[in-house]
Amino acid sequence: MALFSSRTGIHRACATTLSISLVSLLSVGNEAVAKPTLDVSHIPTPYPVVERMLEMSKLQPDDHLIDLGSGDGRIAIAAVKDWNAGSAMGIDLDEDRIAEARQNAERAGVADRVRFEQGDLLEADLSEASVLTLYQLNAKNIWLQPVILKSMNPGTRVLTHSFELGEWEPDQSDTVEGGTVYMWTVPASVAGKWQLTTAEGIEALILIEQSYQRVVGSAEIEGEPVMLSDPRLHGNEIRFSIDSRQYIGKVEGDNIVPVDEANGTAGWNAQRI
Ligand SMILES: C[S@@+](CC[C@H](N)C(=O)[O-])C[C@H]1O[C@@H](n2cnc3c(N)ncnc32)[C@H](O)[C@@H]1O
Incomplete structure (x- = not known):
């Protein structure tokens, strides 16, 4: 399979919507302060797609879900509130998104079971997750693919919105209201x-x-x-x-x-x- 398959091609519209941004400069008093580079803007996953992702992942009370680039927290919050996950965590580079997600978790009454941490998803420790979700561009997914295979336990479910994981073919996919969900299960090493x-x-x-x-x-x-x-x-x-x-x-x-x-x-x- 080509690195960028035709299946990903149908999501070019999404790819262009998720604009690539450069380091932006914030003006604080007279000083210019560098804001961390966000290579994907915050475009939330539509709720029907969130629902399908969580349904496909077949969450159980002993599951811990991590959403990489968690935005307003909707996936992690819905996982514990409506889909049975025992706990969840969201990681986002943008401190405003983290503050918003924490507020949303409070409002949803699940702040004791979901936490949001500011950080770079490329440096996250994924080993504790039994379900991983992400809505990032291809380049990030391709970078993450070997990390997922190496650091996550066999049996971990990985779900993405719109973008695949390089050459690793998904086990399952579904399209909901124009958004495609892909799912993989991390395989044991048996070679x-x-x-x-x-x-x-x-x-x-x-x-x-x-x-x-x-x-x-x-x-x-x-x-x-x-x-x-x-x-x-x-x-x-x-x-x-x-x-x-x-x-x-x-x-x-x-x-x-x-x-x-x-x-x-x-x-x-x-x-x-
Ligand atoms: C397309 S949004 C997805 C938000 C949420 N996961 C959802 O599906 O609704 C991508 C998010 O990734 C965050 N992001 C971009 N680059 C990141 C990085 N290197 N580390 C952590 N978060 C990042 C952005 O701030 C944004 O909130």
Whole structure:
């Protein structure tokens, strides 16, 4: 997929609306003070699009949402007020937006569960979030993409308004009132060689290649190639079949542990070698 796909192309109108601004100078008394560079103006996400983003993210009470470039705070506030998130945080470079968002959280009665911090989203610690939302231009999203993949836990949902995350294809998208929402789930790292052992003594060597959430693989049992069918990765859940037997496991670092005893996939494990 091209770095700037045709899907992003349809949002050129949005891209031009989100104007690129230069360092502006504020006059304080006789002194000129540099204001932090805001490379995206505050264009709030329309409420129907906010609703769809939060609906798609399937928020749970143990979720912590971070909105990068949080503007008036509408996404983070709605997440805890109307969509079940346990807590949320918004980060914005613009102190006026932070003050406005804090006021909005007070008015909505959720100031105890949502906080807003002034800062540069490019320097934010994302590791605590289980859901990440952003409405920024392509350049920022492309910069953030490897940071998200490296620092966020497998299974974290990432939702953007209008702009994608470079070459990483979304798992899901939807258009609401002219605004497109994209969603990704951070995949576990599964590339490499794995030794799979079953309770019946079957030993298989599995080779997995990975591109984001897409995986392909091959397997070998006692030196003979066997099919590794239909491998799929979603967050830290991996599934594949060998000889008509399906394996469903949870990736925990260099181990895969079976997760579904009900359909007979227990009694095996795999280790990265
Ligand atoms: C398009 S608005 C989105 C606001 C909100 N997330 C929403 O969807 O309604 C982008 C916001 O990003 C903020 N912003 C721009 N560059 C930033 C940066 N480097 N760090 C943090 N915030 C930034 C702007 O101040 C603005 O509030």
